Amino acid sequence: MIAVDRGRMTVRVEDPGAGQVELTAMRARELGKHGVVVGDQVRVVGDTSGRTDSLARIVAIEERTTSLRRTADDTDPTERVVVANADQLVIVTAVTDPEPALGFLDRCLVAAYAGGLEPLLCLTKTDLASPQPLLDRYAGLGVDAVPMSREAPLDPLLDRLAGRMSVLVGQSGVGKSTLVNRLVPDAFRATGEVTKAGKGRHTSSSAVLLDLPGGGTVIDTPGIRSFGLAHVTAEDVVAAFDDVAEAALDCPPGCGHTAADPDCALDAWAEAGPPARGERLASLRRLLDAVGQLGPGY
Numbered sequence: 318m319i320a321v322d323r324g325r326m327t328v329r330v331e332d333p334g335a336g337q338v339e340l341t342a343m344r345a346r347e348l349g350k351h352g353v354v355v356g357d358q359v360r361v362v363g364d365t366s367g368r369t370d371s372l373a374r375i376v377a378i379e380e381r382t383t384s385l386r387r388t389a390d391d392t393d394p395t396e397r398v399v400v401a402n403a404d405q406l407v408i409v410t411a412v413t414d415p416e417p418a419l420g421f422l423d424r425c426l427v428a429a430y431a432g433g434l435e436p437l438l439c440l441t442k443t444d445l446a447s448p449q450p451l452l453d454r455y456a457g458l459g460v461d462a463v464p465m466s467r468e469a470p471l472d473p474l475l476d477r478l479a480g481r482m483s484v485l486v487g488q489s490g491v492g493k494s495t496l497v498n499r500l501v502p503d504a505f506r507a508t509g510e511v512t513k514a515g516k517g518r519h520t521s522s523s524a525v526l527l528d529l530p531g532g533g534t535v536i537d538t539p540g541i542r543s544f545g546l547a548h549v550t551a552e553d554v555v556a557a558f559d560d561v562a563e564a565a566l567d568c569p570p571g572c573g574h575t576a577a578d579p580d581c582a583l584d585a586w587a588e589a590g591p592p593a594r595g596e597r598l599a600s601l602r603r604l605l606d607a608v609g610q611l612g613p614g615y
């Protein structure tokens with residue numbers, strides 16, 4: 318599913334004869350409460366011709382490999398899946414102008430780890446300041462990062478986007494639109510279905526899928542400026558780091574894995590390893606602290 322607008326979904330179908338066909342579809346009643354989101358693999362029945370005014374029905378959603386989720390705020394228990402099956406969350410932030418919103422970055426990282434997406438920092442406006450402080454801040458976690466500016470070649474970013482489905486998030490003014498327009502020069506055409514339905518490109522949907530000319534897809538999320546994390550637990554975050562997750566098996570039940578948890582097994586794990594391990598744990602704990610009161614046990 319590549320776009321949604323007021324209950325109408327645009328579904329892309331691979332037709333062995335005709336290549337890619339885009340259909341308009343609605344959710345079938347048998348889906349019950351299950352929502353369909355951009356990135357979902359769905360099964361459609363009915364009029365699947367794709368002709369003007371044809372309407373297919375979505376009768377099933379395949380199991381998701383990843384799901385980027387958020388809640389409206391940290392106390393709202395209603396979680397919404399923003400995008401399904403994406404490989405990567407590209408967190409776009411300017412190195413300055415506006416100053417990096419560190420809390421937002423930490424939250425994006427947590428949402429990525431909790432949803433099974435690989436995070437990538439895209440540090441824009443490097444013509445104005447050095448990306449180094451941000452690189453340093455996240456080095457301990459091993460987060461991949463690409464410095465970027467309007468004038469710089471896109472290749473390092475394109476290399477990381479090729480062949481994958483990537484979600485782009487960023488706060489207002491960081492240069493995300495500038496970047497998307499460079500990545501997908503014909504973005505307006507690609508989102509034609511959504512625009513045609515009567516709303517502007519940037520208001521109708523919280524997620525829009527765009528094809529990269531060189532392969533791979535990016536999903537822009539113009540409506541998303543915050544990440545409520547009421548649904549995330551410390552365990553979800555720790556699970557994203559294989560080595561840490563294994564060490565945490567020795568923790569007492571309900572351990573929050575912070576410095577304030579006296580019997581957390583991660584302290585012994587860090588002490589038994591090289592200094593890099595200690596830095597990794599400190600970075601992870603800073604992330605857990607930054608998002609505070611996560612889930613049960615906090």
Ligand SMILES: Nc1nc2c(ncn2[C@@H]2O[C@H](COP(=O)(O)OP(=O)(O)OP(=O)(O)O)[C@@H](O)[C@H]2O)c(=O)[nH]1
Pocket residue numbers: 441442443444445465466467468487488489490491492493494495496
């Ligand atoms: N110096 C510098 N300015 C940039 C760069 N990229 C974008 N800008 C400027 O930053 C401002 C914001 O860029 P946008 O692309 O509109 O940012 P956005 O993240 O899409 O923000 P919204 O439009 O609010 O969603 C514009 O004035 C751009 O010209 C860059 O690499 N360097």
Ligand SMILES: [Zn+2]
Pocket residue numbers: 565568569572573574575578580581582583
């Ligand atoms: Zn622990």
